[in-house]
Amino acid sequence: MKMLVTGGAGFIGSNFIRYMLKKHPELEIVNFDVLTYAGNLTNLVDVEKNPNYTFVRGDITDPQAVADVMKGIDTVVHFAAESHVDRSILEPAAFVKTNVVGTQVLLDAALKENISRFHHVSTDEVFGALPLDGNKFNEDTPYDPHSPYSASKAGSDHLVRAYGDTFGLPYTITNCSNNYGPYHFPEKLIPLAVTNLLEGKKVPVYGDGGQIRDWLFVDDHCSAIDLVLEKGKIGETYCVGGLTKDVTNLELVREILAIMGKNEDSIEYVKDRPAHDIRYAVDWSKIKRELGWEPRHPFEQRLKETVQWYIDNESWWQAVKSGDYEKYYNEQYSERLKS
Numbered sequence: 001m002k003m004l005v006t007g008g009a010g011f012i013g014s015n016f017i018r019y020m021l022k023k024h025p026e027l028e029i030v031n032f033d034v035l036t037y038a039g040n041l042t043n044l045v046d047v048e049k050n051p052n053y054t055f056v057r058g059d060i061t062d063p064q065a066v067a068d069v070m071k072g073i074d075t076v077v078h079f080a081a082e083s084h085v086d087r088s089i090l091e092p093a094a095f096v097k098t099n100v101v102g103t104q105v106l107l108d109a110a111l112k113e114n115i116s117r118f119h120h121v122s123t124d125e126v127f128g129a130l131p132l133d134g135n136k137f138n139e140d141t142p143y144d145p146h147s148p149y150s151a152s153k154a155g156s157d158h159l160v161r162a163y164g165d166t167f168g169l170p171y172t173i174t175n176c177s178n179n180y181g182p183y184h185f186p187e188k189l190i191p192l193a194v195t196n197l198l199e200g201k202k203v204p205v206y207g208d209g210g211q212i213r214d215w216l217f218v219d220d221h222c223s224a225i226d227l228v229l230e231k232g233k234i235g236e237t238y239c240v241g242g243l244t245k246d247v248t249n250l251e252l253v254r255e256i257l258a259i260m261g262k263n264e265d266s267i268e269y270v271k272d273r274p275a276h277d278i279r280y281a282v283d284w285s286k287i288k289r290e291l292g293w294e295p296r297h298p299f300e301q302r303l304k305e306t307v308q309w310y311i312d313n314e315s316w317w318q319a320v321k322s323g324d325y326e327k328y329y330n331e332q333y334s335e336r337l338k339s
Contacts, residue, residue, distance in 0.1 A: 002028040004073040006060055006106065007080030009033040011184045012121070012218055014043035016077065019222035021047055028052045032069050033080065034059040040325050042316065043183045060102035063109070070109040075117045075229065078106060081153065084187060085125075086273060088149035099152035100159065107163045118171045119229060120160045124214070124239065125150035126175065129277035132212075136283035137175070139237045146275040164235050172228050173237040177282045181218035181302070182309045186317050189249060190303075193256045194310045195317050197266060203257075207272030209250025212279040216242035217297040227293045238291070241282025244299045255300075259307050 003020070007013045008031030017029055033039045035057060047053050058065035060080050070076075080102060082088065082095045103120070110118045127137045128144030143158075145151040163169040184191040193203040224240040232238065250267075257266060287293045310317055319325040 001026075001074045002030065002072055003075045003077060004030050004032055004069060006032050006076070006078045007039070009035060009039035009041055009043060009055075010079060010083075011038070011043075011181075012179055012221060013079040014040070014183055015181065015218045016079070016222045016225060017044060017053070018047055019219060020226065021050055021053060023226065025052070029054070030069060030073070031055045032058055032060070032066075035326075036082075037326075038083070038185050040183070040185075040320065042319065042325050060106055061097055063105050066105050066109045067112070070106075070113045070115070073110075073113060073115055075119070076106065076110055076115055077119045077121065077225065077229070078103065079121050081121075081156075083123075083149065085147045085149045086187075088147055088152070089274060092148035092152075095148050095152040096155075099149075100155040103156040103159050107159060107169065111163065111167055111169055116170060117229060117234075118160065118163075118169055119225065120157065120171060120173045121225065122157050122173055122175045123150065123153050124175050124177050124241075124280050124282050125277065126154040126157060130279040130281055132279060136241075136281040137239060138283040139175075139239055139286055146277055161235075170234045172232045172234065174225060174228060174240050175237065175282075176221055176224075176240040177214035177216045177242055177280060179216050179218045179221055181306055182313070183316070184218075184306075186320055189252070190256070190306065191310060191317065193253055194260070194307050195321065197256070197260050197262055198311065198314070202266050202268035203253050204268050204270045205250055205253055206270060206276060208269070209248055209253065209267075210278070211249045211276060212246045212281070213244075213249065213252070214241050214281045215244045215247065215252075215299055215303075216240060216282075216295065217299075217302045220295040220297055223296070224287060224293050227291050228287070231291050233290075238287040239282050239284055240287060240293075241284040241295070242299060243295045243297065246279070246281060247299075255303060256307060259304055
């Protein structure tokens, strides 16, 4: 099987590629990524010489580039997206272009090439905010996005379903909770907190830090997608969540401080962002009941391991924070041209 992974140089995409090549050594993977600020080829240094792995630089909003890379593909796993809520508040148009138009371009090409599966990776943020009463998001929760990011992801979800209903595109969708783990871009809360502390800086916390999130270890997410590709029913959506109870952002930061031997003097409370959803939590009982999946990694253990990964890989996150990681592609590309 030949698989196209869009956005494979990003955090979840790169972990997924590594996971799939290890579990399915016969699988051919084409990584299609435009390499925006969040795309980092150093995430995949350990697999770049694998004969079953190919990187193609390209934009999912470019119909010709997408048509070219889609040729001979059996399965598409679509990660590519603008994903940071703060950036979507500053520049909504970029999110609509990538997340909505880019998805539509991919869907058209997938139809033309008659692919066997289009798997769309989405987020629980499309459902909006939960009340503080114990209920959780599930596959029947109405959509109620509150940020340009979540609205654009909601639009892409609807497009995928529409192409299934209208054109018979064989699709599946997963809506996941907040991911964490190695290679996470350090503008997101966990890697930002850890790397700031390693640099002797404070950890910014929005508002009073009372926002509640569900945390999913990235390898668990990868295993869920793998299982959906293998056993998931065409036209179905599966919610994927972690092993956390309700954890506030402030509690999470305090846990990181404890792991790193710091005190609360390292916290800096900052103005809350507009339309900040108060609570996310995911009910993953459907994917467990129908496919037998459940998260394997306890949050407290994997959080400690994630913190340690950033401690052990200082050169990686320092290059990201400084912007030096962007030189890697240019250097590698120049070497390939010479050869």
